[in-house]
Amino acid sequence: xxxxxxxxxxxxxxxxxxxxxxxxxxxxxxxxxxxxxxxxxxxxxxxxxxxxxxxxxxxxxxxxxxxxxxxxxxxxxxxxxxxxxxxxxxxxxxxxxxxxxxxxxxxxxxxxxxxxxxxxxxxxxxxxxxxxxxxxxxxxxxxxxxxxxxxxxxxxxxxxxxxxxxxxxxxxxxxxxxxxxxxxxxxxxxxxxxxxxxxxxxxxxxxxxxxxxxxxxxxxxxxxxxxxxxxxxxxxxxxxxxxxxxxxxxxxxx
Amino acid sequence: xxxxxxxxxxxxxxxxxxxxxxxxxxxxxxxxxxxxxxxxxxxxxxxxxxxxxxxxxxxxxxxxxxxxxxxxxxxxxxxxxxxxxxxxxxxxxxxxxxxxxxxxxxxxxxxxxxxxxxxxxxxxxxxxxxxxxxxxxxxxxxxxxxxxxxxxxxxxxxxxxxxxxxxxxxxxxxxxxxxxxxxxxxxxxxxxxxxxxxxxxxxxxxxxxxxxxxxxxxxxxxxxxxxxxxxxxxxxxxxxxxxxxxxxxxxxxxxxxxxxxxxxxxxxxxxxxxxxxxxxxxxxxxxxxxxxxxxxxxxxxxxxxxxxxxxxxxxxxxxxxxxxxxxxxxxxxxxxxxxxxxxxxxxxxxxxxxxxxxxx
Numbered sequence: 001x002x003x004x005x006x007x008x009x010x011x012x013x014x015x016x017x018x019x020x021x022x023x024x025x026x027x028x029x030x031x032x033x034x035x036x037x038x039x040x041x042x043x044x045x046x047x048x049x050x051x052x053x054x055x056x057x058x059x060x061x062x063x064x065x066x067x068x069x070x071x072x073x074x075x076x077x078x079x080x081x082x083x084x085x086x087x088x089x090x091x092x093x094x095x096x097x098x099x100x101x102x103x104x105x106x107x108x109x110x111x112x113x114x115x116x117x118x119x120x121x122x123x124x125x126x127x128x129x130x131x132x133x134x135x136x137x138x139x140x141x142x143x144x145x146x147x148x149x150x151x152x153x154x155x156x157x158x159x160x161x162x163x164x165x166x167x168x169x170x171x172x173x174x175x176x177x178x179x180x181x182x183x184x185x186x187x188x189x190x191x192x193x194x195x196x197x198x199x200x201x202x203x204x205x206x207x208x209x210x211x212x213x214x215x216x217x218x219x220x221x222x223x224x225x226x227x228x229x230x231x232x233x234x235x236x237x238x239x240x241x242x243x244x245x246x247x248x249x250x251x252x253x254x
Numbered sequence: 255x256x257x258x259x260x261x262x263x264x265x266x267x268x269x270x271x272x273x274x275x276x277x278x279x280x281x282x283x284x285x286x287x288x289x290x291x292x293x294x295x296x297x298x299x300x301x302x303x304x305x306x307x308x309x310x311x312x313x314x315x316x317x318x319x320x321x322x323x324x325x326x327x328x329x330x331x332x333x334x335x336x337x338x339x340x341x342x343x344x345x346x347x348x349x350x351x352x353x354x355x356x357x358x359x360x361x362x363x364x365x366x367x368x369x370x371x372x373x374x375x376x377x378x379x380x381x382x383x384x385x386x387x388x389x390x391x392x393x394x395x396x397x398x399x400x401x402x403x404x405x406x407x408x409x410x411x412x413x414x415x416x417x418x419x420x421x422x423x424x425x426x427x428x429x430x431x432x433x434x435x436x437x438x439x440x441x442x443x444x445x446x447x448x449x450x451x452x453x454x455x456x457x458x459x460x461x462x463x464x465x466x467x468x469x470x471x472x473x474x475x476x477x478x479x480x481x482x483x484x485x486x487x488x489x490x491x492x493x494x495x496x497x498x499x500x501x502x503x504x505x506x507x508x509x510x511x512x513x514x515x516x517x518x519x520x521x522x523x524x525x526x527x528x529x530x531x532x533x534x535x536x537x538x539x540x541x542x543x544x545x546x547x548x549x550x551x552x553x554x555x556x557x558x559x560x561x562x563x564x565x566x567x568x569x570x571x572x573x574x575x576x577x578x579x580x581x582x583x584x585x586x587x588x589x590x591x592x593x594x595x596x597x598x599x600x601x602x603x604x605x606x607x608x609x610x611x612x613x614x
Contacts, residue, residue: 081503096501098494100561101487109491110502112484122482164502 009072011036011171011203012057012088018065019052026052027227030066034172039194039204041214041235044224045247050207053224054174057205058090059083071171089165093176095157097149103156104132104145107163135163138196140189155186162193173197174205179213191217211240225249282555282607283567289603290574297577301584309580311463315456317569317576318465319528320543324550324568325469325476326520329513331551332480333492334560335410335417337517339424341543343402344525346432348535351395351526352443353435358387359445370446381446388447388454392526399522400515402428407511425544433537440536443529455530465527472520473565480564489513493560549596550575553603574599 010033019027027049034040044050055061057068059077068075070086077083080090097106108128114121129145136143141159149157158178165173175194179187187210194217197204208214214221215235223231223246231238231246231254238254245251297304323340330337358369359379369387373380381387402424409420443451457464480486488509491499500506529535554571556563578599579592 080501084503090501092501094497096495096498098491098498098561100494101490105487105491109487109498110504112487114484121484122478123484123487125482 013069016066020064034203037201039218041218041221042207048224049227087171089170089173091161091175095161099150104129107132155182172203176207314466315463317572318469321572323521323524323547326517328563328568330517331556332563338421340521341540342425342428343521344540346428347395347399347522348525348529351391352441352535354394355391356444399518403515403518407514411507411510440534442534455527476565
């Protein structure tokens, strides 16, 4: 599979990104590009700097050094909502769901559909449920919009979190360990969804520990170690063995 | 991928949640409501006076005196916060209202000439515009509550102080200010508009006590706000998972400030109504009422951990407390038992809910 937009303009371009927390250097000199319709696997051991990098792109942290360009423009994110405004969606590892609300309510959290009655705007429960059911259908998840999230299985919760990213026209979707805690069949569904995002020209960044998943869907793999980028290779030019060696440090860089 | 994505989904593995396992039937509010109905029936057989019109009016009036404040604090409790300054706020608002009313009705006081003049006999005070003094004084009482709520909200949402400590401080500050402005004396609503004031606060409409009518209107508004506006949805989300609320772009700070302002305004309004019934606003009015209000909310099913609660629960909690108090009086049990019993009921209500959620 050819990297979809390799000739075009990258949707995300990081130059020299660095982040320090006091005396701790979490990231150093990371350069990276992600193209539209491309699936990039971000791998690395715990503490390698993956999460920090994701949080910088998502607007949770501001980088100490470096520049982020999105869609050709330099961007500065002060809050996660800024990143979302330009078209970056994140599926967080803990999913960021409110257990006491229904599936539909969670999908539309923070961007509820409303109907106007004079000066008042009321929630349009029906429209939200219909749209949520559509999204769950696309994800092949047996999830009822009016069920409470606290009564749901791990896979259903994952589907709710992923359905959220489909509400807007996101250009980049980052998924933090989306396949870590779900069943084999549901992993298959999540990977299927990633393919669908790719077909629609959405760039996907997959943060995962699971080598088979990365090799099943990614076009390119980026390996982080000790806060630095150690490898950035097309999936065809590498192997799980090489990636493992890069993650553990048995092989310094490639 | 082998998985076809377009075919419609079936729910072969996911059953529908049964009607008795969701909504009100699966909530603490539902169980407490059931307990209340049983109690009402038991009371009917225990005392022939219980279901008389006079006693019912009494019960409705008495629980309305804490129920409006309970509606307000329910907002705060749903977000996972707490407001201990409710009792003090009730007193301070009532005090300011009656002081402003008396002040504006006394010719010679600053600003009073705008509102009143002396009649030809040189003694009777006549309002320039009937009802205006009432309006201004009630607004004054609500404005001080609004300021108190804003300070609470600012400290908790912006400065990140703990709600418990902030509102504990506010409890003391507001009570102290009450003593300062009144010099420790009570204040009385007076002047030409006092009659309107009493009619609005302790009067009745076709035999239904006025506070009870306000309560029903406010509860209906609250139900709509909580379940049919995005603000209400955000209040629940905040109590369910504050981090998620923040990540999904909910204006957490603004929602938090709003709930503390709503709570303070409800307390202020409640205080003003209670002072109309008492005929004065003593400086020690509504002391420790915050505990009754929180108890009523918790008995009615609001969860102090956040995420659960509603107007029906708030009212059911208040009614249950009042029916027990009323029942003990009718049964000629020493009123000292009331407080102990309330404590037992708080624990029982939470216990039953815990057992239920373990079973299902």
